[in-house]
Every structure is written in structure tokens, then in C-alpha cells.
Amino acid sequence: MPNMLGHKSQDEAATAIRQFSSLVRGQCSSHLKPFLCSVYTPKCVSGRAQPPCRSLCEKAKSECATSMTNLRFQWPEALKCEAFTTESCEEGQDVSVAPTLPTPTCQRITMSLCADLPYNDTIMPNILGHKSQDEAGSAVFQFLPLVGTKCSPHLKPFLCSVYTPKCVSGSRQAPCRALCEQARSGCLPILTIIGFQWPQHLKCEEFTLESCE
Template structure:
């Protein structure tokens, strides 16, 4: 049975790498002009920590269809799971993350890890590591760590973003991340994390200044004033609903305070992104799909 499996794997490699000798290779240090971010359409590269790419890629593919046809030849390597980083490497080359209209450089460490796991298997079947994935042509400068909600929560505590013994809950951290997670990936790179921690630092400073009698909580009146200072003006009905949801014994603690600010500012940003223009009235309205509405209100 094992012998049959080996034969199938060998056939998969033969089919997968039949055209590998014709693949190009990236130009070392090559930078591409800014383009337009577009949703990832290549099946193998969907569901990563990023959801938008930009063309051309470093191999010169002008569109995703062209890149997808070539990267699919490597699917056998991904399917046999010779390395957990192989898929990340391939997608970063063929369908790179779009950062402000520019392709994110390929991480050299990711390439080396993928090569270490997959090259021995390739050699076993008579194949060499393709020149298009030459690790020495990539850089370590793009090897940023992507932080999950639990990692961010831990780092915020380590950085002193607490009030007394109050720490930000995991749920509040997830709400905070929605302010910075443009890719909706559930993770943040170091740059976005620094933006998030700056936001938390400012919110903590504000909370400490307005807390009543330095007991780690704010009153209804204090919260209403804080929201106005952030240009988050709620009518009496909505503020009442918000207050009833978050207050405990007539006050709101640090975690709840940050969650309220982040949730409202996220919803405000989402509303602006869906705002309708050229309306026949002196009003502000937005258009949402049901999926958009559910996603945003679940924050």
C-alpha cells in the first residue's frame, strides 16, 4: 500500500514539475512600480493572512490568471505538506501581498524554511529546487511577525497598558484589531501593531484623567463627554442602549471604555466607507449589503 502511495506521489511530482525548467527567476533587488490592490483570485492563495495582491509580480506575470497557471504546477509540493511554509512562499512570489499598491517583498526566511522541508523530497524524485524560488534573491527585511489577538493582548500587558489590575480582555483586543486590520485577516504586522498600541496608550491616558476618584471607572456623564471629544455623537436612545449594555453598577471600567471607543470608531469608519453621495436631500446615508451589516454589527 505504501509502495502505491509512493508511485502516486512520484507521478504527481513529474506532472507538477514537468515545466519547472522553463520558469523564470526573480531579479535580485528588483522593485516594481505601484499598482492597484485587487482581491486574490488564485485558488491556492486564498485564505492566507492577507486577501489582496498586486500585479505584476516579481516574475513578471501581468495578471493573476497568468500567475495562477504557473503556480499551480507546484501544487503537488503543497499537497504532500513537505513544509508548512511552502504555500506561503509560493503565494508571496506569485500572488504577493499588496501594501499601498506595492508588492510586499518575499521573506528569505520563509523561503529557506520551505526549501529545507521540500528540497530533500524533490531530490528523491530527481528534481532540483527551481531557480524562480532562489532564496538568496529574497530579503529578511520583509520577514515581519504577524500577531494574533492573544499575542497582542500579552504584548499590551507587557508594555504596561493596564489600569491598576485591569487588563484589556481578548474580546476588546479583537475589537481594537478591527480598527487596523484592513485585510480582515485576524492578525496584525508590526507596523499595524504599533498603531494599535499608540491608540490604546492614548485611550488609557484619557481614561486615567477622567476616572472618578481614581477608582478605575468612569460615570455615565464622563463617558458621554469622552464620546463627544472623539466626535462620536450618539442620540439619547442609542447612548442609553450603549450604557445599559456596558455599565456595571452605574460605571464603566477601563476594558469597557476602550471597547466602546474602538467599536464606535470602527462602525463610524465602516459607515463612511459605504456612504452614498449625490443624494437629493441634506442628509448622510450609507448603503450596506446584509453580509456587510452583519459583519460590522458583530464587532
């Protein structure tokens, strides 16, 4: 430290890198996390910070383009790939000709909470990074008591759109911001009474209206 962005401590860098949390959880690219770490916690070589690898940046940015559009997230100017070089790429890190990852496919919804939705097919991983419906089901279990209160008719459809997103032509449909806001406003009074807050990882402002049906 400091890193190339001027962060003087790892705590400061950790605060700044949180803007990418939704992309990392969604696993849009296997290259995103290594690239971000090379920027925010760069490798120390002979007492100096090793610059980020340009092709690693380009691969991460390219593979996450769809997710960034869904989340209305713009790639920061400070991380402009053209500003980096391939000279700092280590063996196996220059991914300009890296093999493509297996393409996720639609699968029938088996998670009991979401078995009666208007749609039948989902796709994994979801935006939270759950790789299977079993994993998503274990995570959404925490919301079952809230669903049981019937605080909002929009809560269950919203949760399912996050944990078992609709699969459209082999792609994941992003959650609807308006649906999230309706669920949150309806259930916030109950959450307040029991001393809970709306989860940060389901922050409505991170979703768009473009996916609202």
C-alpha cells in the same frame, strides 16, 4: 562583439546578463531590457558598436530602484549611467521626459491556492512578471503536487508571497528569505527523491529578511 564590457561572444554576454533576470521578469521598468540589450548586444552601425543611451540608463535605474532594494541588488559600477552620453540616443530612446506608466493597484486575491492567506489583497505584475492572477495561477500549478505532500507548512505561504504578493499601500511586498529557506529545507528531501531541484527563479538568496513579518 566584443561589447563595451569586453564580452567576446553573445554566449558570454548572455551568461553575464543573467544577473538582471529577476529585475527583467519583475518588469520594474519598460526601459530596462532595451538598455541592457544596448550594452550586452549593442547595435552595429557601420561596423561599430553604438554606445548606450544615458537617459535610457537613468530611466531604467530610477524605475527599478525599489525592486533592486527588495532584491538587495546593486546597480553595477560597469553600467554607471554617468559614463554614457545622450548623443547616442535614437529618436524615441531619449526618455528623459517619457510619459509615466499606469500605477498598479491592489486587487482582491482570486487564485484558489492563495485564497485563505492572512492577507486578502495582491498586486500585479508579481516579481516573476505575471501580469494577472490567471497567468500566475497557471505558473504556480506545477507546485500543487509538492504542496499536496505537506513537506513544509511554509511552502504554500512562500509560493503565494511570490505569485500573489501582499499589496501594501499600492506596493508589492517582497518575499521573505527566511520563509523561502524554511520551505526549501522542508521540501528538498522529496524533491531529491523524485529527481527535481529547487527552481532557480525562486532562489532564496535573492530575497531579503527585511520583508519578513
